[in-house]
Amino acid sequence: xxxxxxxxQQGLRDELRAFFKAEWPLDAALDLEDxxxxxxxxxxxxxxxxxxxxxxxxxxxxxxxxxxxxxxxFFEECGRAVAPSSVFSTVALGGLTILQAGSMxxxxxxxxxxxxxxxQATVAVQEEGHGLAPSGVTMTARAQGSSYxxxxxxxxxxxxxxxxxxxxxxxxxxxxxPEEGVTLFLVAKGTPGLSFEPLRTFYPHGHCNVxxxxxxxxxxxxxxxxxxxxxxxxRALELAGIGxxxxxxxxxxxxxERSVEYSKVRVQFGRPIGSFQAIQHYAANMxxxxxxxxFLTYQAAWRASQGLSCSREAAMAKHKMSQCYVRTTNQxxxxxxxxxxxxxFNLHHYFKKAKMLEVELGGPDEALERxxRALEL
Numbered sequence: 001x002x003x004x005x006x007x008x009q010q011g012l013r014d015e016l017r018a019f020f021k022a023e024w025p026l027d028a029a030l031d032l033e034d035x036x037x038x039x040x041x042x043x044x045x046x047x048x049x050x051x052x053x054x055x056x057x058x059x060x061x062x063x064x065x066x067x068x069x070x071x072x073x074f075f076e077e078c079g080r081a082v083a084p085s086s087v088f089s090t091v092a093l094g095g096l097t098i099l100q101a102g103s104m105x106x107x108x109x110x111x112x113x114x115x116x117x118x119x120q121a122t123v124a125v126q127e128e129g130h131g132l133a134p135s136g137v138t139m140t141a142r143a144q145g146s147s148y149x150x151x152x153x154x155x156x157x158x159x160x161x162x163x164x165x166x167x168x169x170x171x172x173x174x175x176x177x178p179e180e181g182v183t184l185f186l187v188a189k190g191t192p193g194l195s196f197e198p199l200r201t202f203y204p205h206g207h208c209n210v211x212x213x214x215x216x217x218x219x220x221x222x223x224x225x226x227x228x229x230x231x232x233x234x235r236a237l238e239l240a241g242i243g244x245x246x247x248x249x250x251x252x253x254x255x256x257e258r259s260v261e262y263s264k265v266r267v268q269f270g271r272p273i274g275s276f277q278a279i280q281h282y283a284a285n286m287x288x289x290x291x292x293x294x295f296l297t298y299q300a301a302w303r304a305s306q307g308l309s310c311s312r313e314a315a316m317a318k319h320k321m322s323q324c325y326v327r328t329t330n331q332x333x334x335x336x337x338x339x340x341x342x343x344x345f346n347l348h349h350y351f352k353k354a355k356m357l358e359v360e361l362g363g364p365d366e367a368l369e370r371x372x373r374a375l376e377l
Contacts, residue, residue, distance in 0.1 A: 003298070005073070013073050019050070020081035026346040029082040033349070038206030039086035039120070039162045048117025053091055057099060062112025067305035068239060072246040072298060079250025082349045085205040089159035090114055092243040094121025097167045097236035101184050101224035110165070110186075122163040124154035124187075124210055125233065132237065132362050134230045135178035139212065141170035141185065148172070148222070150185065150193075150215040158360070160208035161196050164189050168212070173227050184229035186221040187212075203352040205360075238314050239304055241361050245297040245317040248325040248357050249290065255332040255350045256286045263335055273335070282331045293317065293324040315370035322364045325354035 005013065024043055032040060047053050056071040057063025064070075071092070078087055091114065098110050098121065113119035130136025139152030150170050160166065166187045175181035187194065195211040224232050260283055263274030273279050297320075300313035329351040333340040340347045358364070 003295070009070060009073060012070060013077065016052070016074060016077035017080070019046075020077055020083070024081045024083060026082065026349060029084075029349055030343070030346065032084060033204055036200070036204045038084055038089075038159050038204045040084050043084065044086070044117055044120075047087065048115070051115065053087075053117055054111065054115025056091075057095065057111045057115055061099070061107045062115045064115075068242060068301045069298070069305045071243055072301040075243040075246040076250035076253075079247035079252075079353075080254040082251065082353060086120060086159045086162050088240075088244065088247060089122040089163070089206070090120045092240035093123040093158070093236075094163065094165070094167055096239050097123055097184070097233060098223065100236040100239075101167075101229060101232035103223075106186070106223065119164045120159065120162055121165050121167065122157060122159045123233075123237075124157045124160070124166045124168045125237075126155050126157075127153065128155045128209075131366060133178065134182055134234075137169050137171050137178075137182050137230075139168075139170045141172045141183060141217075143172070144216075147216045147218050148183075148185065150187070150212040150217060152212055154210045154212070156199070156207050157210050159206040160210055161198065162206055166210070167223060167233075169229065169233055175227070179230045181227050182230040182233070183226050184223035184233060185217045186223060187215060187217055188221075191215055191217075201356065203349075203356045205356060237361060238311060241318050242297065242300045242304060242310070242314050244357060244361060245293070245314075245321040246301070248321040248354065249293055249297050251350045251353055252286075252290050252293070252321075252325045252328040255329050255347065256283070256290055258347065259283065259286065259332040259335040279335055282335055286328050286331050289324045289327055293321045296320050312371055312374035315367045315374060318362065319364045319367035319371065322358045322367065325350075326358055329354045 023046055051064055052074060054063035055066050055074055056068060059065040095111060095114050098107060114121065125132055127136055127138060141148045141150045168185045168187050169182055170185060171181050172183040173181040193213040193215040197209040199207040201207055263279050264272055266273045296317040300310045300317045303310035303313055332347060336347060339345055
């Protein structure tokens, strides 16, 4: 069995790694964190110039026509570099939902704009006190003439204030099952009745609670069929989740490599600390954890790229990587000791990012529930 990348995919990885090393050092991530920002216009422009924002979008919609494997490679390198979260919320969350649910006109217009770096997007699904299940969508959308009027609120929307448009899930009808009656709407930034409450988090992802007070959306801005948006949204979140697993994988790998290098040069009691069994076992546990997560992540990405069912594999990868990233960064701090908490050393970026991503798009326990459903239990 060959689990390696093709020469083209390896070339993409090498190019991305060299780019982030030159254009996005960890000092830039530290500056972004200090400003509590989730977006870097300069980095965004440079990614767009290299056509990386549209890697997984078909060429007919302005993308590069590649697949989920290449998108996973992209997000793995984003994770290594601790890239701003607006990249994920736009390219994966917003873009993949538009790709799944949009009309040909909507996809040409919006995906092309994302690929060019002209537009940012995000998805507003979760509500206060609810997870990502369809039963949690209680915000209403009422038909009124040629428009729909949205009333309610969404919680923890990533990159909300930077986004030019929000893909919003709202309930247009009561139905027999929670999945039925959910409709997806495109809501443009600046629409009357739209309000944002920024949330301060220990790592900036631009989260906001978003209010909808009589927000009017024309029927032309509905994504997918009225009342039938949930299956398309669920598929998009599943694919985006694979990209997030790759991002966590990249961060865990970088934290591991930094720890191994440090253990070789840090001398204690007259010898490198890497010669001590406790440190060796930390490193061995870290790479065992990471390689297991790598297999699950790229297995899910490969199945998605082949058009195969990947619900179980995506959920398994999410469960594994949510825990792996946290464990790895925790063990990295154990190896580094006190210097690991020195802000200029930058290891804390990975630890805080790990804790944030652990619960975004559902935590490990929710992922286990998805695995159980895939097993028809």
